[in-house]
Amino acid sequence: MISEVTYGDKTFEVFISQEEIQVILNRLAGEINDAYADISEPIVLISILDGSFIFMADLVRKLSVPIEIQFVKLKSYEDMTSRGEVAHLLKLQTSLTGKHVLVVEDIIDTGLTLEVFSEELKKQNPLTIKICTLLSKPEVHNDIIDIDFVGKEIGPEFVIGYGLDIDEAARQLPHIYRLKIG
Numbered sequence: 380m381i382s383e384v385t386y387g388d389k390t391f392e393v394f395i396s397q398e399e400i401q402v403i404l405n406r407l408a409g410e411i412n413d414a415y416a417d418i419s420e421p422i423v424l425i426s427i428l429d430g431s432f433i434f435m436a437d438l439v440r441k442l443s444v445p446i447e448i449q450f451v452k453l454k455s456y457e458d459m460t461s462r463g464e465v466a467h468l469l470k471l472q473t474s475l476t477g478k479h480v481l482v483v484e485d486i487i488d489t490g491l492t493l494e495v496f497s498e499e500l501k502k503q504n505p506l507t508i509k510i511c512t513l514l515s516k517p518e519v520h521n522d523i524i525d526i527d528f529v530g531k532e533i534g535p536e537f538v539i540g541y542g543l544d545i546d547e548a549a550r551q552l553p554h555i556y557r558l559k560i561g
């Protein structure tokens with residue numbers, strides 16, 4: 380295992396190994412399969428790009444419930460003038476009316492992106508909206524949104540790998556790394 384990686388002047392150490400990610404994936408898939416066990420129509424899984432592409436690909440191969448897959452690309456703004464806005468760089472290609480929707484996110488930090496996106500989804504009158512995230516930072520978002528399926532709660536630290544980037548690099552790392560302090 381490569382225990383440390385460096386990008387620019389920043390060094391990262393292994394935080395969640397490939398093996399631990401597999402354990403998390405198996406548990407999450409089990410929870411999702413159980414939650415939708417009585418539903419016969421496909422669940423619409425919406426993956427928020429770019430960071431969640433690896434998580435989504437691994438997760439769906441462990442699901443036994445019928446699903447459809449959609450991808451969106453969002454950009455949230457947090458400055459004072461435009462707080463609460465999410466730009467859609469890639470839009471949904473299907474109607475969600477009357478569907479069960481499961482949003483698949485890589486990491487929830489402030490929760491702003493999902494808070495705004497969930498409100499937009501509600502306008503399409505889906506039957507249900509649930510949220511699944513691989514990682515969650517509760518100390519940052521303070522539970523402003525309900526998260527139905529959480530892979531792992533982490534502190535307010537910056538992580539990379541397994542889809543998560545640093546300036547578009549590091550997405551291909553098989554483990555999740557965190558910024559090394561000191």
Ligand code: 5GP
Binds near residue numbers: 536537545
């Ligand atoms: P939020 O709207 O919840 O503050 O931000 C969510 C998005 O910010 C995530 O989908 C991800 O793209 C990015 N993000 C938040 N925390 C991290 C982190 O620790 N590492 C990386 N690489 N991206 C993060």
